[in-house]
Amino acid sequence: MIPPVPAHDGDRPGDLPDLTRTPRSGVDLVGTLLSAWTETNPLRREAALTASCTPDVRYTNPIGQAQGRPAVAELLGRIARSYPTLRPVRISAIDLHHGYGRFEWAMCLPNGHRVLEGLDVITLSADESRIAEVVAFFGPTDRTTTYTYGASAHGEP
Template structure:
């Protein structure tokens, strides 16, 4: 196979990415972002955009304030090839609760294995 999937664990990268969204300790979250994201990484979804680690950290902190007490979890879909992974996610009160939001993200990694771009899509959003 040709591409980063030979050397980058994209499945594990998705878990670490979602862990960022659930980490409410600002210092620990920022450390995870600095490790996982490229310095010029970009995040875009229908509601928000962020360029760079600082803007992404602010975006996550804002989502945590808006959805306090809720947790992002992986959905059922995961697929990866080359330097791309797509996966579904859910936002819910706990592991067994009905999600209030559902979406999917496409993550692209750079040559160092860090996230270069996240493109998010929303399938179900809170009313």
């Protein structure tokens, strides 16, 4: 298993965002987005999404989709009400390039036990100031020993 890149100051997995300032980096945007998942106050949830996402943000996971901040806020609210003890925690560094990013996360119980792990792939707005799309994958990503462009899923041509 390949360990994540060591975190830098202000980029430690599990760090909470500073909601008193405007997000300035991918780390801030992702942290603010994750804070919306556990926010019980709908207005604060919407404020976190406004600070981190474009108005027409799209969110897709294996069981559903939502488009637009109000629809994403409602989806996150339903999830939070259904699983009130779980909170999302970023468990990897954030890999960003050319307006795209990826990071691993876990839904954790208060004692830190990981109930579900996954990977999010994000698309940033053209000016990279907000998240325009989130595509979530549930479960761990299978690892291969060799990566070859155009190879099968198991690293074989």
